[in-house]
Amino acid sequence: MRIRTSILLILACLLSLQGIGQNRLIDSLKNRLKNEKRDTIKPELELSICKIYNATGDFLNALDYGVRAATHAKSLQSLSNPAVVLAAKKIEARAYLNIGNAYDNQGNYPQALVYYTKCLNAKTLLGDKLGIASANNNIGLVYWSESNYPVALDYFLRSQNLYNSLDNKAGLSRTYNNIGNLYMDEQNNDSALSYYKKSLAIEGAEKNKDGIVMCYNNFGLIYHAQHKLMLSLDYYLKCLEMRKTQGDKDGIAVSYTNIAGLYQDIAESDSVLGKYIDLYYKQTIPRPTLKYVRQALKDSAFALHKEALELSKAVGDMDNVGRATEGLGSVYLERKDYRTALTFYHTAASVYKKINAKRSYYIVLIGISECFEKLGDKDSALQYYKLGMINRDSVFNEEKQKAIGREEVKYTYEKQQALEELQHQKETAIEEVKQKQQLLVIYLGTAVVLLLFAFLIFVAQRLRITNRQKNIIGEQKEKIDLAFSQLGDAKKLLEERHKDLTDSIQYASRIQTALLTSDKYLSDHLNEYFILFKPKDIVSGDFYWALNHKGKFYIACCDCTGHGVPGAFMSLLNITFLHQAVIEKGIAHPNEIFNEVRTSVVDALNPDGTTDTKDGMDATLCCIDFEKHLLMAACANNALWIARNGVLMEFKPDKMPIGISGGEAKPFTLHEVNLQKGDAIYMFSDGFADQFGGPNGKKFKLAQLKELVLSITNKPMKEQKVLLEKALNNWKGDQMQIDDVCVIGIRI
DSSP: OHHHHHHHHHHHHTOOOOOHHHHHHHHHHHHHHHHOOOTTTHHHHHHHHHHHHHHHTOHHHHHHHHHHHHHHHHHHTTSSOHHHHHHHHHHHHHHHHHHHHHHHHHTOHHHHHHHHHHHHHHHHHHTOHHHHHHHHHHHHHHHHHTTOHHHHHHHHHHHHHHHHHHTOHHHHHHHHHHHHHHHHHTTOHHHHHHHHHHHHHHHHHHTOHHHHHHHHHHHHHHHHHTTOHHHHHHHHHHHHHHHHHHTOHHHHHHHHHHHHHHHHHHHTOHHHHHHHHHHHSTTOSSOOOHHHHHHHHHHHHHHHHHHHHHHHHHHTOHHHHHHHHHHHHHHHHHTTOHHHHHHHHHHHHHHHHHTTOHHHHHHHHHHHHHHHHHTTOHHHHHHHHHHHHHHHHHHSOHHHHHHHHHHHHHHHHHHHHHHHHHHHHHHHHHHHHHHHHHHHHHHHHHHHHHHHHHHHHHHHHHHHHHHHHHHHHHHHHHHHHHHHHHHHHHHHHHHHHHHHHHHHHHHHHHHHHHHSOOHHHHHHHOSEEEEEEEOSSSSOSEEEEEEEETTEEEEEEEEESSSHHHHHHHHHHHHHHHHIIIIISOOOSHHHHHHHHHHHHHHHHOTTOOOOOOOEEEEEEEEEETTTTEEEEEEEBSOEEEEETTEEEEEOOBSSOEEOOSSOOOOOOOEEEEOOTTOEEEEEOSTTTTOEETTTTEEOOHHHHHHHHHHHTTSOHHHHHHHHHHHHHHHHTTSOOOSOEEEEEEEO
16 A cells, blocks of 8 residues: 555646746736736737746636737737837737647647738748748647648648758757657658657757657657557656646646556566566565556556546647546556546547547547447447547558658758769760760761752753653643632632631630520629639630529639530539529529539430540639528538638538549549628639749639738738739730639628
């Protein structure tokens, strides 16, 4: 009993109180803020309070003061003093960073991504390379937390390259650590350990305690995963001791959870348990039994999980709330109290699903399945096991592994190979020039000799055939005159047919224009909008369509297969199908409308059931309920953008057309979002982004289109149309238009 009590007392002493000095500093800053009369000083004070709250784990107060700082800094940017405006922009960017940190620490990853992106945009406008590197790192962390490893690694490596170019050791160390975390999640422990060692080398040289703590924690995790349990415990305890000294409540809770899980694993291994007794009980007489110490470790794990849960709830760390709750479930499972274990596992699953922690979510689903199996509920056990496997596949699919490999190769070796490749290209170019010069001399000499010889032969032949040519010139002249007469008749007939064809296409254009929704109809239902519609030919495969039906306003931007006459026929067919789906068949949701139109297209163009043709269209369809401020949308290969408060929200499209595609015809996805006053909605075909031009004759691309839209989104819609058309024409220059162009903008 004395041994078990001593373990629990040691663990209880590991938790330290929050530093009194930090509380005093917060009180001092609040008093100064209360008495401060100068508006230019208040945002900096609010930001300082926000940062301290973030550091102490009080994320709710951190959010409060971070939003205050950003709002006040934004208001100062309307002043005429350039120095004040610049300082305010910098504070605004830092406030977005700290707001993102608070959301990230709470496990609210979507909101964290919003504010980290705002920070990245603000830092980019300021030209702050160090800030851009930091923002890329933070965005990578959010994607890593959501198990989106290829995108996360892309942002981490962007950050690494910037930190390298700036020779910023601290940022480089953080990035190494983050890449290590990613590889550890991918169970590539050797690569993860390599990056952690790089990080610790920098942090140790700089004597940065925060960085050393982070590395100790990660070494513990790696060695835990490699089943080097005693080595893992050593690093966990070092990490906990430093966090205790720093008063880091959130970090202490995480350490408790890590140590608790490790104690449970040590208790399950007799060989490791013997090493543990040799190390921690070498002075104890009599030597405790394996059974006794095993139970002591399990009791300690239970106590640590409970303490970690309370601490994490207090600071709002939802990720560790889930881990600690899952840990308690595992303790009750081991105690064979399956119903209590189920309660904790269900709670943990709810937390993991809310914060989109995919890996942890599938693991706890397997735990729930095991509990049901122990209770004899085979159906529920199988149901949760299958659900766990589905989620596991989404985390460990082969494509993510391949994507990580591609990105790693791209960024790891491109710098090392660049100089060698450049030198090789120079040497090759010089050698090619020498060879070309030698060949040129040979070719010129040979050509002169051959030309002289040919000229002599030509003169001799001409002397022989001149007389003969005189005799046949008369006959040839008669034939040529007849040929010219026939050519004139053919030219006249061709011109007449060309005129008939052009007149027919012009008439078809008038028919197509009549079927497009008129400006008057759009103006009757929309306050502010624009439609940039530029067909490549007289008639177009792109079209736009709108309909006000049963209190909802539908508007679509569509790109049919082909352009010119074939595309125009497809557009007329698809306009008809859209009308039928909404008016005749009463379908209300955009995704279901797309499903119905796809069926109509396939039945109309492929009645025999073949899949040789790929006719159809790419499209974006919005349904706007102005009274409820609700937008529903479906996207087939083309995305939908909403610009709000300087941020562009993108609704990803389904990667399939409305028609026959190469893969399975899955149902289209329904996107829903609550609209706010001032929101700007953008729909477009691919013609704008695919247009070749610019100084290098390249495509305009979606990334540049996003930047252009963000730069003009606050301007009136009619002016936006002018600016978009001007940008397209400037980019195109003297090159021909390669595709139909259709862009729609709507202001709410």
